[in-house]
Amino acid sequence: MKFGGTSLGSGKKIRHVAKMLKEKRATETVVVISAMSGVTDMLVEMSNKVVTGVSEKEIKGFVGEMREKHLVTVKEAVAEEFRSLTIIEIEKLCEELEKALIDVSYAGELTPRSMDYLISFGEKLNAPIVSGALNSAEIKSRWYDGFSAGIITNSDFGKASPIWKDTKKKVMDVLKPILSSSVPVVTGFIAGDKKGRIATLGRGGSDYTAAILGSALGVEEIWIWTDVNGIMTTDPKLVKEARTINVISFIEAMELAYFGAKVLHPKTIEPAMERGIPVRVRNTFNIDNEGTLIVKDQEKSDEVAKAISAMKDVVLLTISGLGMIGVPGIAARVFTALAKEKVNILMISQGSSEVNISIVIHRKDLEKATGTIKEEFVGKNVVKDVHYNKDVSIIAVIGAGMRGTKGVAARVFTAIAKAGVNVLMIAQGSSEVNISFVVLQNDVKKAAKALHDEFIA
Ligand code: ADP
Ligand code: ASP
Numbered sequence: 001m002k003f004g005g006t007s008l009g010s011g012k013k014i015r016h017v018a019k020m021l022k023e024k025r026a027t028e029t030v031v032v033i034s035a036m037s038g039v040t041d042m043l044v045e046m047s048n049k050v051v052t053g054v055s056e057k058e059i060k061g062f063v064g065e066m067r068e069k070h071l072v073t074v075k076e077a078v079a080e081e082f083r084s085l086t087i088i089e090i091e092k093l094c095e096e097l098e099k100a101l102i103d104v105s106y107a108g109e110l111t112p113r114s115m116d117y118l119i120s121f122g123e124k125l126n127a128p129i130v131s132g133a134l135n136s137a138e139i140k141s142r143w144y145d146g147f148s149a150g151i152i153t154n155s156d157f158g159k160a161s162p163i164w165k166d167t168k169k170k171v172m173d174v175l176k177p178i179l180s181s182s183v184p185v186v187t188g189f190i191a192g193d194k195k196g197r198i199a200t201l202g203r204g205g206s207d208y209t210a211a212i213l214g215s216a217l218g219v220e221e222i223w224i225w226t227d228v229n230g231i232m233t234t235d236p237k238l239v240k241e242a243r244t245i246n247v248i249s250f251i252e253a254m255e256l257a258y259f260g261a262k263v264l265h266p267k268t269i270e271p272a273m274e275r276g277i278p279v280r281v282r283n284t285f286n287i288d289n290e291g292t293l294i295v296k297d298q299e300k301s302d303e304v305a306k307a308i309s310a311m312k313d314v315v316l317l318t319i320s321g322l323g324m325i326g327v328p329g330i331a332a333r334v335f336t337a338l339a340k341e342k343v344n345i346l347m348i349s350q351g352s353s354e355v356n357i358s359i360v361i362h363r364k365d366l367e368k369a370t371g372t373i374k375e376e377f378v379g380k381n382v383v384k385d386v387h388y389n390k391d392v393s394i395i396a397v398i399g400a401g402m403r404g405t406k407g408v409a410a411r412v413f414t415a416i417a418k419a420g421v422n423v424l425m426i427a428q429g430s431s432e433v434n435i436s437f438v439v440l441q442n443d444v445k446k447a448a449k450a451l452h453d454e455f456i457a
């Protein structure tokens, strides 16, 4: 089971988790944790800052703040008997972090690999505390980083993927033998490549760690503990009427996560689906709520659309030029150019006039994408221009009940039009499990509310 960062903000909360585990855990349990609330963001920010050259004093100040934040939590969460051991581990990690930040500041270069190493400290600093809290609650425990626990990935730093054959074997070798007598705490989000270099699974990736370990161990269920009552009909921060979905299929949950429902990392479902392991999403602080059960096939439900998601931080790129008309292979060249730079395409559409192609990508990929497209086309009389709009979001309406149901798209866009929201681009996957479209960032709330009223409320 995985406990999320938002849920693990303080010692009191960690004690609560230990108590809950004592009462609710299965015979054999692995606990996956993420960093304390806000810590990964702080590490990302500091890493980007040190590379521009900051003083050692400032680095020491930052690490001091991290040390303090975690040591205070140790006092609150770990019994005296186990405290000194936990403190020694945190001190050691803080020394390593300080050295790593100073190294990057001197080198003046921040590679994806060194970024992964720096941001891995959030989970590493939290794990000894949670493990100490379990020991304090008389649950025998020790902690592992994701790599030592057996997750071996490729070297795609920042969004690494597990090498399944090696991972399955190593996780079984390392974790399985100790499960009958203890509860290991494993850092989510971080793993390592074949050379043992730390690689992260992408932001929000601790959910994915739980699924990887669950799948490797062939567990009965994977539980994701978070700060809301499961997967909801939409982000409760966006529409207050959002309510918990009791049962959802793997494919629907995957689409929801892919289109921005932060409650699950998009890759979480993949390993669970492959082995048919049910996933439960529950609220750490409302343990009587059953949360959401994600299963292979849901019995036929009446809902057409089950949930609405919104994805921020995306860019709408439009590639246009009269020279594109009737010229075969333009789309292929665009996609090849983007693939070369490892830019992930979220949505695509081409008008039948062939005067433009629109694609949606993550905002972080914007420079790479425009650069490579310009290099491929501009000045060759085919593509005239590459425009982009940074202030947009993708809205997706998701539900397996839409498959084969007529008139869903009409209902979606009528509701959106009535709310006075302008649609910039539309796509429907051939699976018909979602309809997704792009709106201006400022219209997201209005659009989500209108669709929630139309299909769910
Ligand atoms: P954790 O730290 O536990 O991993 P996250 O912050 O990553 O938690 O994810 C939980 C958050 O996801 C919720 O607080 C909620 O705002 C957001 N969220 C977005 N879409 C949904 C949805 N459909 N259902 C539930 N939560 C959602
Ligand atoms: N701590 C990591 C992050 O903030 C992983 C996670 O929270 O799942 O992205």
Ligand code: MG
Pocket (backbone or CB within 6 Å): 004, 005, 204, 207, 262, 263, 264, 265
């Ligand atoms: Mg998360």
